[in-house]
Amino acid sequence: xxxxxxxxxxxxxxxxxxxxxxxxxxxxxxxxxxxxxxxxxxxxxxxxxxxxxxxxxxxxxxxxxxxxxxxxxxxxxxxxxx
Amino acid sequence: xxxxxxxxxxxxxxxxxxxxxxxxxxxxxxxxxxxxxxxxxxxxxxxxxxxxxxxxxxxxxxxxxxxxxxxxxxxxxxxxxxxxxxxxxxxxxxxxxxxxxxxxxxxxxxxxxxxxxxxxxxxxxxxxxxxxxxxxxxxxxxxxxxxx
Numbered sequence: 512x513x514x515x516x517x518x519x520x521x522x523x524x525x526x527x528x529x530x531x532x533x534x535x536x537x538x539x540x541x542x543x544x545x546x547x548x549x550x551x552x553x554x555x556x557x558x559x560x561x562x563x564x565x566x567x568x569x570x571x572x573x574x575x576x577x578x579x580x581x582x583x584x585x586x587x588x589x590x591x592x593x
Numbered sequence: 594x595x596x597x598x599x600x601x602x603x604x605x606x607x608x609x610x611x612x613x614x615x616x617x618x619x620x621x622x623x624x625x626x627x628x629x630x631x632x633x634x635x636x637x638x639x640x641x642x643x644x645x646x647x648x649x650x651x652x653x654x655x656x657x658x659x660x661x662x663x664x665x666x667x668x669x670x671x672x673x674x675x676x677x678x679x680x681x682x683x684x685x686x687x688x689x690x691x692x693x694x695x696x697x698x699x700x701x702x703x704x705x706x707x708x709x710x711x712x713x714x715x716x717x718x719x720x721x722x723x724x725x726x727x728x729x730x731x732x733x734x735x736x737x738x739x740x741x
Contacts (some may be wrong), residue, residue: 588714592709593707
């Protein structure tokens with residue numbers, strides 16, 4: 512099981528901030544493919560992953576990163592702090 | 594070194610006074626305050642979402658890197674989240690150093706990294722609807738100049 516978090520418009524498009532996901536995905540990209548296959552709202556949120564960023568256990572990472580040992584994955588748009 | 598992520602408003606003048614007291618003897622203190630901008634007078638508010646946990650660790654990492662690169666005796670970052678009114682302070686950075694150039698450079702570095710490497714997302718609330726602020730290419734470009 513892995514905790515998957517969504518922020519900003521990704522959260523709004525998917526309709527929830529966080530969920531636990533049972534997955535055997537080996538990379539972030541595999542997880543994205545699994546989620547996108549679930550329902551249209553996921554497919555819409557993940558339609559263009561170049562517009563998204565991902566963090567693994569609260570560290571910025573990349574979509575080809577492995578998920579082995581990861582407890583928390585977060586998807587969000589590019590950050591706009593400051 | 595102090596990092597605060599908070600929904601409450603803060604008084605930038607009072608914060609700078611307190612920071613200056615802690616950093617007494619440094620020689621140079623630089624501060625920057627970002628406020629909710631509304632140059633076209635169309636916003637009713639700004640909402641800032643963040644990633645609790647990652648926000649604090651990402652900012653701490655940025656501050657640690659600034660300390661590695663410049664001679665800093667103190668540094669402070671305050672960043673708000675939640676609903677903010679127009680013209681309210683969003684965030685503040687302050688740096689103290691024996692050298693003016695270091696204090697300026699470190700403050701600018703902190704600003705550039707907070708903009709696109711700390712997990713905050715701004716949403717503009719206007720009378721005709723709400724929209725997420727898009728990241729700008731120039732924000733990413735601003736980071737390039739800090740690469741060795």
